[in-house]
Amino acid sequence: MHNTRINRTDVVSIRPLGAAVRSEHALLVSLLEELGPDASGLLAEPVYNRDGSVIDWYVPGRVVALDLASAPADIAESVAQTLADLGSRIHALADRIERQGHAEDREMARLLRDCLTVPSRSCIFVVDGKPVLTAWGHVTDNGQALRTGLRVLEPRRQAAPPTPPAPLAAAPPMAVAPRIGAAQTAEAPLGATAPRWPLVGLLWLLLAVLIAAIMYLLLRACAFGWLFFWFGLSSYCPAGPIATMDHLRGLGAQVAALEQQIAQAPGTCAERAIGGAEASGEATTPDAEATLQRERDARAGLQAGDLEITLLWDGTADLDLSAQFLCPSGPQAVAIDYRTMSICGGVLDRDNNANRIDPAPAEHITFPNAETVPSGPIDVGVTLYNRNRDTNPDIPYKLVIRRGSDPPRIIEGTVNASDTRQRRSVETIRN
Structure with a gap:
């Protein structure tokens, strides 16, 4: 249209x-x-x-x-x-x-x-x-x-600038009002108010009642009852059990053992992969199964392909998925993103949270068949385009890469809220 x-x-x-x-x-x-x-x-x-x-x-x-x-x-x-x-x-x-x-x-x-x-x-x-x-x-x-x-x-009304004070002038002589006798009555001027002392007294009384209620609740928390005021200090706030020195030494030994285990652990974390070479035959975790199921739901009704790249995240933020590569018919450097959604055989067929907030946002890039997959490396990136009132300092995401009949790979990462509209390379796909 x-x-x-x-x-x-x-x-x-x-x-x-x-x-x-x-x-x-x-x-x-x-x-x-x-x-x-x-x-x-x-x-x-x-x-x-x-x-x-x-x-x-x-x-x-x-x-x-x-x-x-x-x-x-x-x-x-x-x-x-x-x-x-x-x-x-x-x-x-x-x-x-x-x-x-x-x-x-x-x-x-x-x-x-x-x-x-x-x-x-x-x-x-x-x-x-x-x-x-x-x-x-x-x-x-x-x-x-x-x-x-x-x-x-x-x-739209703008706040008016404050009016400068007028210069002080000499006060005119004040006329002395005639006294009102005992039998005379004076009409109160329009806008005059009655004395506020009853209202002030009522407010002080309300404050005293609130303070008394607070003290009563605090004393009840420490087991003070009404008999305390008649018989003196007969109860107190009970303290918890005091840990013995032997117990504290045992806790210290456990902490030292845990610190030694942490020091002996590997210093790097391998990239998380599901079913790939780095999975080493381990069973798929429930979290990974949930991720793959959500990825399958996001791809439902979309174009399947020999190479599919899916970006998943939660919240109202607008994350953009992009792929940069050399066009096979060029060669020239091209990019698939929300600005160019179809080029050189690749298609971005899902783009969420740009104009309408989706409860389960996802973005999806596909290359329909092996002939359309670029022969060179494909640089996959993620961009935080707009926070859309998302107050989280970091926005986690999951990137799912499917190639042919190979098991899918899941890559987890986060985008910092301060990196708005800055593309971050996440993964390089090589053929």
Whole structure:
């Protein structure tokens, strides 16, 4: 299906309100589908360039887009009314989701409200008479933005600078108010409040009750009962048994023996392989069996091949699998990744967590037959493209390599969260 680019923005002049919108678009579209086709088509799809410095905004089909700023007055008024209606419905949907009370529901409600914010009027387009937002969920680099919805194209309020204090002037002479006699009554001015001493006393009483309750619970934990206050200190917090010196010496000997075993263990860990030459005929572990079963599930329905490479991980992070090699018909250096998903006989036919979060993410590269497998080495790499709100400092993954009828190999590794968009070579496959 053909897509049309209607706008281009650079990441220097705008900044996102929350996480990167690359992974939020599909989620937001699925939420907005509940409101109808006019709402599901409100947000243009963001596509980043190779180095992530520019965002192109696309809509499906071959269309002609009109900048709202240059649209005729009648079209602009109609689009503004449509935006007001959509904004009210989207805010109502966000409120309904937020009332469900879960943390993920509150996050989805925030995303729905943020998507109604654009940096400027020039980011609003008209496609087939309907509004389309680009650079949604972003503000300008100095924090200015427009909000569509409850108030159409209303600028986001900026914090007003503090008002400088006025110069002190000489106080005018105060007039002495006439005294009110015993038989006179004075009406309290509007806004006057009654003395707060009863409220203050009530708060002090509440504090005393809380302190007493805390002391009671602490004393009960140490076996103090009400009889303690009548007969004196008759109980205490019992201490645990005191270890004898012989017991401590025995523990020290066990620690020394364990340290000696660790010192005599091999200093390197062989790469973990299942069924390969390094497995030495050992039985497959339950963890490896679970990994292979998940890999088989991930490959279900995908193209099988003479050489298959599968990347498995858990969480919301967007990991990218890539393979670099010399093209047999070249020779020239090529790479299979999310930018070039099919080249020189190799195909990347599964790419997860880019636009929609998958509960069991995986990526899969295959070479269908022996003729398409490169004769030279294949450098397999893993890239952390986007954390997608994953807070783990390290993201573990498993790489499963299948070649023909040979037993599969499993390679485990981790990607550090600070290595965003830095490709790491994991394995070199040689024929």
